[in-house]
Amino acid sequence: MSQVTRRIVRELHDEPHLEGRRITVQFLKEQVEERGLSPRTVADRHDLDVADVYRALTYYHDHPEEMRTIERQRQSAIEEHDHLTTDPDSVRD
Template structure:
Protein backbone atom coordinates (compact mmCIF):
# COMPACT_ATOMS: atom_id res chain seq x y z
CA UNK A 1 0.00 0.00 0.00
CA UNK A 2 1.21 3.50 -0.81
CA UNK A 3 2.48 5.49 2.14
CA UNK A 4 2.07 8.92 0.58
CA UNK A 5 -1.30 10.63 0.74
CA UNK A 6 -2.31 12.60 -2.32
CA UNK A 7 -4.73 15.43 -2.75
CA UNK A 8 -7.58 15.60 -5.22
CA UNK A 9 -7.07 17.90 -8.21
CA UNK A 10 -10.23 19.46 -9.65
CA UNK A 11 -11.07 19.49 -13.35
CA UNK A 12 -10.18 23.18 -13.57
CA UNK A 13 -6.79 22.78 -11.88
CA UNK A 14 -5.71 19.65 -13.73
CA UNK A 15 -3.03 19.58 -16.40
CA UNK A 16 -3.39 15.85 -17.18
CA UNK A 17 -7.15 15.22 -17.05
CA UNK A 18 -10.38 16.94 -17.90
CA UNK A 19 -11.84 15.57 -14.68
CA UNK A 20 -10.88 15.43 -10.99
CA UNK A 21 -8.17 12.95 -10.13
CA UNK A 22 -5.66 12.02 -7.48
CA UNK A 23 -2.68 14.36 -7.75
CA UNK A 24 0.36 12.76 -9.33
CA UNK A 25 -1.72 9.81 -10.51
CA UNK A 26 -3.99 9.22 -13.48
CA UNK A 27 -6.64 7.68 -11.25
CA UNK A 28 -9.81 9.74 -11.42
CA UNK A 29 -12.38 10.40 -8.75
CA UNK A 30 -14.99 8.85 -11.06
CA UNK A 31 -12.88 5.68 -11.38
CA UNK A 32 -12.66 5.32 -7.60
CA UNK A 33 -16.38 5.99 -7.20
CA UNK A 34 -17.28 3.41 -9.86
CA UNK A 35 -15.17 0.75 -8.15
CA UNK A 36 -16.44 1.34 -4.62
CA UNK A 37 -20.04 2.43 -5.05
CA UNK A 38 -20.71 1.00 -8.52
CA UNK A 39 -19.05 -2.40 -8.27
CA UNK A 40 -19.21 -2.78 -4.51
CA UNK A 41 -15.47 -3.19 -3.93
CA UNK A 42 -14.26 -2.19 -0.50
CA UNK A 43 -12.19 0.99 -0.26
CA UNK A 44 -9.30 -1.15 1.04
CA UNK A 45 -9.47 -3.41 -2.03
CA UNK A 46 -9.38 -0.40 -4.37
CA UNK A 47 -6.43 1.03 -2.42
CA UNK A 48 -4.54 -2.26 -2.56
CA UNK A 49 -5.21 -2.88 -6.26
CA UNK A 50 -4.09 0.58 -7.31
CA UNK A 51 -1.29 1.21 -4.81
CA UNK A 52 -3.14 4.02 -3.06
CA UNK A 53 -3.31 5.01 0.56
CA UNK A 54 -6.72 4.13 1.98
CA UNK A 55 -7.21 7.81 2.83
CA UNK A 56 -6.86 8.71 -0.86
CA UNK A 57 -9.76 6.44 -1.71
CA UNK A 58 -11.89 8.09 0.94
CA UNK A 59 -10.76 11.57 -0.19
CA UNK A 60 -11.82 10.72 -3.75
CA UNK A 61 -15.22 9.48 -2.54
CA UNK A 62 -15.68 12.59 -0.41
CA UNK A 63 -14.75 14.79 -3.38
CA UNK A 64 -17.30 12.97 -5.54
CA UNK A 65 -20.09 13.61 -3.05
CA UNK A 66 -18.98 17.14 -2.13
CA UNK A 67 -18.95 18.27 -5.79
CA UNK A 68 -22.11 16.87 -7.42
CA UNK A 69 -22.35 19.54 -10.14
CA UNK A 70 -18.79 18.94 -11.30
CA UNK A 71 -19.26 15.18 -11.24
CA UNK A 72 -22.48 15.47 -13.30
CA UNK A 73 -20.57 17.54 -15.86
CA UNK A 74 -17.88 14.83 -15.98
CA UNK A 75 -20.51 12.15 -16.55
CA UNK A 76 -22.23 14.16 -19.30
CA UNK A 77 -18.86 14.70 -21.02
CA UNK A 78 -18.15 10.96 -20.85
CA UNK A 79 -21.59 10.12 -22.26
CA UNK A 80 -21.18 12.62 -25.13
CA UNK A 81 -17.73 11.25 -25.94
CA UNK A 82 -19.08 7.69 -25.99
CA UNK A 83 -21.98 8.69 -28.24
CA UNK A 84 -19.74 10.73 -30.55
CA UNK A 85 -17.37 7.79 -30.97
CA UNK A 86 -19.85 4.92 -31.01
CA UNK A 87 -19.24 4.49 -34.75
CA UNK A 88 -15.63 3.56 -33.96
CA UNK A 89 -16.54 0.53 -31.87
CA UNK A 90 -17.30 -2.94 -33.15
CA UNK A 91 -20.46 -4.78 -32.27
CA UNK A 92 -19.51 -8.37 -31.35
CA UNK A 93 -22.31 -9.65 -33.59
CA UNK A 94 -20.63 -8.01 -36.59
CA UNK A 95 -17.25 -9.65 -36.02
CA UNK A 96 -16.51 -12.45 -38.43
CA UNK A 97 -14.36 -15.51 -37.86
Protein backbone atom coordinates (compact mmCIF):
# COMPACT_ATOMS: atom_id res chain seq x y z
CA MET A 1 0.00 0.00 0.00
CA SER A 2 1.21 3.50 -0.79
CA GLN A 3 2.61 5.51 2.09
CA VAL A 4 2.61 8.78 0.13
CA THR A 5 0.16 11.35 1.44
CA ARG A 6 -1.39 13.08 -1.54
CA ARG A 7 -2.80 16.56 -1.85
CA ILE A 8 -6.02 17.37 -3.67
CA VAL A 9 -5.20 19.17 -6.92
CA ARG A 10 -7.06 20.27 -10.06
CA GLU A 11 -4.71 19.30 -12.88
CA LEU A 12 -6.83 16.61 -14.56
CA HIS A 13 -9.83 17.75 -16.58
CA ASP A 14 -10.21 20.63 -14.11
CA GLU A 15 -11.67 18.24 -11.53
CA PRO A 16 -10.25 17.77 -8.02
CA HIS A 17 -8.24 14.57 -7.73
CA LEU A 18 -5.39 13.06 -5.75
CA GLU A 19 -2.04 14.49 -6.74
CA GLY A 20 -0.12 12.11 -8.97
CA ARG A 21 -3.16 9.90 -9.58
CA ARG A 22 -6.20 9.99 -11.85
CA ILE A 23 -8.50 9.18 -8.97
CA THR A 24 -11.00 12.00 -8.47
CA VAL A 25 -12.57 13.26 -5.28
CA GLN A 26 -15.97 12.51 -6.83
CA PHE A 27 -15.02 8.87 -7.55
CA LEU A 28 -13.81 8.27 -4.00
CA LYS A 29 -16.94 9.89 -2.55
CA GLU A 30 -19.14 7.66 -4.74
CA GLN A 31 -17.28 4.53 -3.65
CA VAL A 32 -17.73 5.28 0.05
CA GLU A 33 -21.03 7.14 0.27
CA GLU A 34 -23.00 5.70 -2.62
CA ARG A 35 -21.62 2.15 -2.97
CA GLY A 36 -21.20 1.74 0.78
CA LEU A 37 -17.58 0.60 0.71
CA SER A 38 -15.43 1.36 3.73
CA PRO A 39 -12.63 3.92 3.29
CA ARG A 40 -10.13 1.14 4.09
CA THR A 41 -11.57 -1.09 1.33
CA VAL A 42 -11.42 1.74 -1.20
CA ALA A 43 -7.84 2.56 -0.17
CA ASP A 44 -6.77 -1.07 -0.49
CA ARG A 45 -8.40 -1.50 -3.90
CA HIS A 46 -6.67 1.58 -5.31
CA ASP A 47 -3.31 1.36 -3.53
CA LEU A 48 -3.94 4.48 -1.43
CA ASP A 49 -3.39 5.47 2.14
CA VAL A 50 -6.73 5.47 3.95
CA ALA A 51 -5.89 9.09 4.86
CA ASP A 52 -6.11 9.95 1.14
CA VAL A 53 -9.67 8.63 1.01
CA TYR A 54 -10.64 10.64 4.09
CA ARG A 55 -8.88 13.68 2.64
CA ALA A 56 -10.97 13.37 -0.54
CA LEU A 57 -14.19 12.98 1.47
CA THR A 58 -13.29 16.04 3.53
CA TYR A 59 -12.57 18.02 0.38
CA TYR A 60 -15.91 16.97 -1.12
CA HIS A 61 -17.86 18.13 1.93
CA ASP A 62 -15.78 21.29 2.46
CA HIS A 63 -16.48 22.44 -1.13
CA PRO A 64 -20.17 21.67 -1.74
CA GLU A 65 -20.78 24.32 -4.40
CA GLU A 66 -17.71 23.33 -6.40
CA MET A 67 -18.70 19.66 -6.25
CA ARG A 68 -22.31 20.43 -7.29
CA THR A 69 -20.94 22.37 -10.27
CA ILE A 70 -18.76 19.40 -11.25
CA GLU A 71 -21.72 17.03 -10.92
CA ARG A 72 -23.83 19.31 -13.16
CA GLN A 73 -21.02 19.46 -15.74
CA ARG A 74 -20.72 15.66 -15.75
CA GLN A 75 -24.46 15.23 -16.19
CA SER A 76 -24.51 17.78 -18.99
CA ALA A 77 -21.66 15.97 -20.78
CA ILE A 78 -23.50 12.67 -20.43
CA GLU A 79 -26.67 14.15 -21.90
CA GLU A 80 -24.75 15.94 -24.66
CA HIS A 81 -23.07 12.72 -25.79
CA ASP A 82 -25.91 10.32 -25.13
CA HIS A 83 -26.71 10.11 -28.84
CA LEU A 84 -23.26 8.58 -29.42
CA THR A 85 -24.02 5.51 -27.36
CA THR A 86 -25.77 2.42 -28.65
CA ASP A 87 -28.80 0.99 -26.92
CA PRO A 88 -28.30 -2.80 -26.87
CA ASP A 89 -32.04 -3.29 -27.49
CA SER A 90 -31.83 -1.37 -30.77
CA VAL A 91 -29.00 -3.45 -32.23
CA ARG A 92 -30.14 -6.11 -34.67
CA ASP A 93 -28.39 -9.38 -35.42
